[in-house]
Amino acid sequence: MRAYYRSLKPLILWREVARPIDWAQVFGRTAPVELEIGFGNGEYLVARAQQHPERDFVGIELEWESVQRALRRIAGAGVCNVRLLLGDARPILARAITPRSFVRAYALFPCPWPKKHHHKHRLFDQRQLQLLNSRLQDGGEFYLLTDHEEYFQWVLGNLTDTGFRAFARTVPPSVDTKYERKWLAEGKTCFFELTLTKVEHCEVPLVEDVPMEIYRVRSFDPTRFQPANVSDNVHVIFKETRYDPVRQIAMTRVVVTEDDLVQHFWIEIAREGEVWRIRPAPGCAFIPTVGVQRALDAVKDACEALEG
Ligand SMILES: C[S@@+](CC[C@H](N)C(=O)[O-])C[C@H]1O[C@@H](n2cnc3c(N)ncnc32)[C@H](O)[C@@H]1O
Numbered sequence: 049m050r051a052y053y054r055s056l057k058p059l060i061l062w063r064e065v066a067r068p069i070d071w072a073q074v075f076g077r078t079a080p081v082e083l084e085i086g087f088g089n090g091e092y093l094v095a096r097a098q099q100h101p102e103r104d105f106v107g108i109e110l111e112w113e114s115v116q117r118a119l120r121r122i123a124g125a126g127v128c129n130v131r132l133l134l135g136d137a138r139p140i141l142a143r144a145i146t147p148r149s150f151v152r153a154y155a156l157f158p159c160p161w162p163k164k165h166h167h168k169h170r171l172f173d174q175r176q177l178q179l180l181n182s183r184l185q186d187g188g189e190f191y192l193l194t195d196h197e198e199y200f201q202w203v204l205g206n207l208t209d210t211g212f213r214a215f216a217r218t219v220p221p222s223v224d225t226k227y228e229r230k231w232l233a234e235g236k237t238c239f240f241e242l243t244l245t246k247v248e249h250c251e252v253p254l255v256e257d258v259p260m261e262i263y264r265v266r267s268f269d270p271t272r273f274q275p276a277n278v279s280d281n282v283h284v285i286f287k288e289t290r291y292d293p294v295r296q297i298a299m300t301r302v303v304v305t306e307d308d309l310v311q312h313f314w315i316e317i318a319r320e321g322e323v324w325r326i327r328p329a330p331g332c333a334f335i336p337t338v339g340v341q342r343a344l345d346a347v348k349d350a351c352e353a354l355e356g
Pocket residue numbers: 085086087088089108109110111114135136137138155156157158159171225226227228
């Protein structure tokens with residue numbers, strides 16, 4: 049059987065570790081840290097880590113399959129100066145990374161989402177550029193490479209009030225990543241390169257965890273329990289509820305969406321002496337947010353609505 053990865057050590061479970069992440073502690077030294085967003089199979093990230101053993105490297109990637117490939121590559125290269133975070137770069141930068149963390153950031157061939165109704169998925173709108181600016185050290189650089197001219201122009205159009213000085217040009221193939229080779233094979237030989245230098249700091253504070261309020265209610269009726277979804281600045285959607293009558297534990301599955309963060313987890317309603325305790329189910333990795341609290345509130349309200 050093929051091994052998917054050889055070591056999970058470079059992977060940081062950002063939802064479960066103490067936030068913000070302390071890179072000096074993670075790497076065991078104080079060194080300049082670089083960031084790659086959407087590293088794909090990790091070719092460029094690992095190559096840079098090999099070329100610059102005096103620096104540390106952090107990659108954020110949405111797809112688990114890509115992370116597995118990058119973990120294999122890291123093990124194969126034997127580098128110790130790379131760490132990977134699985135997830136959407138936007139909430140990770142906002143919630144796990146302190147301002148002025150990185151000396152350099154790059155995104156190679158980010159998905160251009162060409163269809164208009166998909167533009168909401170695009171990375172590097174004005175707000176995200178401000179966030180990225182804040183997570184770069186003063187004088188730090190963000191480097192973006194794309195084959196897609198319309199997307200490139202869109203990013204250029206988002207630069208107002210982002211604290212960056214821009215340098216844009218077309219370049220020949222130079223990074224030898226999977227997507228560069230893909231576009232090259234399709235006959236594209238000219239790519240769009242944008243270097244953004246941080247000239248002014250954008251204040252985008254770290255989004256802090258919200259202290260969770262755990263509830264206890266007097267009664268719980270699994271046959272009539274129906275928590276109400278929430279739909280305003282946060283969205284809370286209840287999916288299903290399971291009940292174990294022997295252990296007197298119910299689990300309700302919920303999806304909470306707020307800003308760029310989507311969280312799937314279970315809420316436990318468990319018998320505890322004379323009362324029922326409501327809390328996020330142990331073992332579910334979640335970020336304590338206003339939305340998670342709203343979900344707990346909705347469960348409590350649904351229980352109390354049934355009290356006689
Ligand atoms: C077109 S691929 C490019 C991969 C690689 N950089 C290369 O040049 O071969 C874009 C990558 O960005 C990742 N990605 C897309 N949106 C992301 C997000 N919001 N946060 C982190 N990674 C993301 C995708 O999963 C994919 O691996």
